[in-house]
Amino acid sequence: MSLESSVESLNGQAILGWVRRGVDVLQRRRDEINSMNVFPVPDSDTGSNMLATLGAAYSSAEQVDSSDVRAVAAALAAGAVRGARGNSGTVLSQVFRALAEAASDRGITVAAIRHALKLAVRHVAHAIANPVEGTILTVLRHAAVSAEEYQGESVAELAAHVATAARDALGKTPSQLSALRDAGVVDAGGAGLVLLLDALSDEISGRSAAPVDLHVDAAAPSAPEMEVMYVISLQGADAAKALRERLDPLGNSLIVAGEGEPSASAEEGSVYMVHIHSTDPGAVIEAALDFGRPEGIRIEVLEGLTVAVGGEGSATKGKRVVIAVVPEGPLTQLVSSSGSIAVSPTPRADASQDADSEFDDDVITKVLAAMRSVPGTGEVMLLPNGLVSGDELVQIEMTAAAGQHTLGIVPTDSIASGLAALAVHDASRPLAVDAYAMSEASSGIRTACLNAEQDRPLDEALVATVTDMLGQGGELITLLLGNHAVASAVEVLRAELARTHAHADVVAYDATGIDDAIQIGIE
Numbered sequence: 374m375s376l377e378s379s380v381e382s383l384n385g386q387a388i389l390g391w392v393r394r395g396v397d398v399l400q401r402r403r404d405e406i407n408s409m410n411v412f413p414v415p416d417s418d419t420g421s422n423m424l425a426t427l428g429a430a431y432s433s434a435e436q437v438d439s440s441d442v443r444a445v446a447a448a449l450a451a452g453a454v455r456g457a458r459g460n461s462g463t464v465l466s467q468v469f470r471a472l473a474e475a476a477s478d479r480g481i482t483v484a485a486i487r488h489a490l491k492l493a494v495r496h497v498a499h500a501i502a503n504p505v506e507g508t509i510l511t512v513l514r515h516a517a518v519s520a521e522e523y524q525g526e527s528v529a530e531l532a533a534h535v536a537t538a539a540r541d542a543l544g545k546t547p548s549q550l551s552a553l554r555d556a557g558v559v560d561a562g563g564a565g566l567v568l569l570l571d572a573l574s575d576e577i578s579g580r581s582a583a584p585v586d587l588h589v590d591a592a593a594p595s596a597p598e599m600e601v602m603y604v605i606s607l608q609g610a611d612a613a614k615a616l617r618e619r620l621d622p623l624g625n626s627l628i629v630a631g632e633g634e635p636s637a638s639a640e641e642g643s644v645y646m647v648h649i650h651s652t653d654p655g656a657v658i659e660a661a662l663d664f665g666r667p668e669g670i671r672i673e674v675l676e677g678l679t680v681a682v683g684g685e686g687s688a689t690k691g692k693r694v695v696i697a698v699v700p701e702g703p704l705t706q707l708v709s710s711s712g713s714i715a716v717s718p719t720p721r722a723d724a725s726q727d728a729d730s731e732f733d734d735d736v737i738t739k740v741l742a743a744m745r746s747v748p749g750t751g752e753v754m755l756l757p758n759g760l761v762s763g764d765e766l767v768q769i770e771m772t773a774a775a776g777q778h779t780l781g782i783v784p785t786d787s788i789a790s791g792l793a794a795l796a797v798h799d800a801s802r803p804l805a806v807d808a809y810a811m812s813e814a815s816s817g818i819r820t821a822c823l824n825a826e827q828d829r830p831l832d833e834a835l836v837a838t839v840t841d842m843l844g845q846g847g848e849l850i851t852l853l854l855g856n857h858a859v860a861s862a863v864e865v866l867r868a869e870l871a872r873t874h875a876h877a878d879v880v881a882y883d884a885t886g887i888d889d890a891i892q893i894g895i896e
Contacts, residue, residue, distance in 0.1 A: 381526050382480030383577070385438070385445035391576040392431045392449065395569045399424040402568060409561040412508070412552040413460070419561035421458030427569070429456020446476040446760035458813070461562035461742055464509050464570075467496040476734055483531050490517035490535070491738075498735050498828040506655075506771040507550030509562030514772075515542035516570060518742045532574040539567045549771040551653055581619070601654045602805075603667040607645050612664055616647070619660045624651030633810040655767045664765055668784040669812040671805050672770060693752040693800040693807070696743045697791055698736060698760045701888030704788065704853075711795055714743040718760055736761055737768050744778050752804050754781045754811065781808040788887065789851050789894025790815040818896040819845065824857075831861035831890060836869050842895045848876050853884035862891070 381392075399406075399420065406420030410543055433452025437444040441516060442528045448475035454468035471492035475485040493515050498504050501724040519538030525530045536624035547553040553560055574580075601624075607613050620641060628648040647667070651657050654672050657795060661667040697708045701717035718736035744753055768781060773780040781804050783790040792809035802810070823834050839850055850870075863881045870877045884892065 374404070379835065381528065382482045382485075383442070383528055384480050385440055386440040386447050387576065388434050388442065388449070388481060388891045389431070389434055389439055390563075391573045392427065392434065394576050395572040396424065396427050396431055398568050398572050399427060399565065405409055406564050406568075409556075409558040409564060411556045411558060412550060412560065413505075418459060419461045420565060422462040423465055423562070423565040425458045426453055426462035426465045427455055429453060430466075432456075436880055441762075442480050443473075443476045443478065445558075446473040446481070448474065453478045461565060462561060463500060464497050465566075467500055468493045468513070468641060468691060471496055471872060481528070483528055485519075485525055486528065486531055486535075487520040487523075490520045493517070494738055495735060499744070505550065506768045507546045508560050509566050511546060511549065511772070512539050512542045512560070512563035512740050514741065515539060516566075516740075517738060518745060521742060522745065528879060529574070532570070532577050532811050534895070536567070536574045539563075539570045542576050542640075543567050550656075554652075571834075585714045599652070600653050601657045601672050602648045603658070603661065603670045604646055605647060605661055605665045605667045607643060607664055609643070612638070613645055615659065616664050620647070620649055620657060621659065623653055623656050624649045648889055651871075655771045658767055659772065668816070670782040670784065670807065671808050672773075672780050673780075693754060693755045693804065694744070695756065695795065696740055696741075697756040697795060698758050699788060699791070700760075700884075700886035703883040704886065706883060707792075708795070709740055711798075713798075714746065714840040716740055716743055723770060737765055737772060740769050742771050744773060752779045752781070754783060754798070754808065755806070756783050756785045756791040756794055756811075758788045759786045772889055777876075779804060783811045787820045787892065787894070788853055788884065789820050789892055790818050792851060792882075793818045793896060814896075818851075818894045819847065820895075821893045823891045823893070832865040835866050835891060835893075839866060839870070839893060839895070840873065842893070843877065847895040848874075848878060849896050850879045851894040851896075852879065852881040853887060853889075853894075854881055855884055855887040855890050855892070857890040 402857065403420035404426050406423070407417040410419040412419045418807040430449045430453035433455075434448040436544055437448045440446060446469070450466070450469040453469040457463045457466040468489075472481070472485075473491040475481075475489035478855050490513070494510070494514050497513060501510070504510050516535045516539045520531060520534050527530065543559050545564045546563055547558070551559065563609060605616075607616065613629050613813075617627065620627055620629070629645055646878050649657055649659075658670065659668060670689075687725055696716055697712075697713050698716050698718055699705055699708055705715035705717060716736065717741045718739065730783065740755065755766075761769070770780055770782070783791075783794050785794050794815040797810050797814045799807055799810070820841060821838050823831065823838065835852075843850075850866075852866075854860070854863070863879065867879050870879065
């Protein structure tokens with residue numbers, strides 16, 4: 374079956390043809406995929422599981438009217454969910470579930486495919502207890518981001534675009550997962566997904582299935598070596614020794630240096646600087662989480678080494694991009710006005726059933742999309758602003774490395790501290806120097822939050838809180854006004870400070886979308 378590239382939607386027969394072609398491809402390459410299966414358990418069944426799941430989906434869809442695309446999509450989802458086998462089969466079932474949710478009477482359009490891939494990432498992330506980068510989820514996420522980037526209306530062009538992005542992501546999975554790197558293979562589940570996406574592109578174009586190379590280029594470096602640095606507060610010399618022992622197997626040029634020589638019984642934590650060259654920066658950061666909170670994280674590709682797996686060459690250095698994670702609303706406009714990119718991690722409050730607007734992506738996908746949105750970007754500064762978990766930061770770091778970006782993470786634990794960091798950003802400085810200055814600014818701000826259920830009027834609570842905080846010093850007060858903020862409270866505060874703290878300056882921003890009534894930052 375062949376469809377012209379100008380066709381803007383797929384009908385039920387086209388979808389059935391794709392799945393039939395996918396079954397044929399997986400039958401031919403099942404053993405090859407099985408042989409790649411080394412993670413999470415080397416049980417050599419990923420190809421078999423994906424084939425069984427896809428076969429169950431096809432058998433179910435054969436029983437319905439092929440002229441009804443929604444019925445076909447629903448039957449594929451039902452068959453895949455009931456017949457899912459293994460982790461890879463479960464992921465595949467969620468892809469078909471998302472396709473069924475995105476299908477409409479108009480057929481499977483570009484908007485529907487885009488929406489289905491976004492939903493699939495969300496469903497898979499929720500279905501897997503501990504999502505890991507370097508797996509089928511990574512390949513799926515890159516496919517979803519590439520679909521968002523496509524601006525045309527041709528399903529053939531979109532399918533080719535998505536398949537190419539998935540292949541690129543698959544080639545980089547060994548740089549994200551040590552088990553793959555050690556075995557010299559790409560992720561098996563990701564390989565199966567790439568074959569299915571290629572089958573979709575081939576079905577639409579009418580091409581004969583060309584063999585897809587699923588092997589890592591042996592001549593290419595298996596992973597980049599990176600310089601990882603951060604500071605961490607440790608409870609005494611024994612903790613420093615334990616962290617050093619934990620990090621030692623992860624790389625070379627290890628330094629764990631303190632500001633002084635604290636005793637093993639020190640009651641207050643002492644600050645230590647950690648430096649290491651490692652091919653697994655995610656593990657280096659994860660190791661620190663057992664001892665405290667790493668701050669001022671800096672990750673850079675070492676000179677002369679390439680991030681790409683498969684011999685694609687080194688990253689092209691472009692202008693530095695700052696990505697700030699903030700709730701959707703006026704804060705995104707504030708961040709964008711500074712020349713930075715705003716990422717909102719939560720579903721839109723005004724979600725509808727429209728294929729392009731129901732859900733936002735998860736924060737990892739959105740950060741990846743932001744990185745890819747500026748061509749040639751080599752350096753990215755991320756401001757998590759307390760809205761990104763430690764596990765998500767580790768996954769973002771690995772995704773950035775595989776995507777040829779040098780990532781700096783500024784330890785901003787609130788939106789106010791993020792704005793303080795953003796205010797001192799200077800792209801003309803070296804990345805490490807810029808990260809240090811931004812980290813210093815973010816750590817120099819003290820914050821507090823007021824909610825709508827105060828035991829006294831909001832204006833009184835605001836004046837009392839700010840006055841108390843100014844007792845510890847400071848002269849610039851930043852107020853982020855949430856949904857329940859009362860504008861008059863700001864004027865009451867200004868009037869009071871004019872009388873008691875004439876040197877203080879108050880800056881207020883509309884922050885509709887934050888959970889608190891008012892967030893306060895003083896520096």
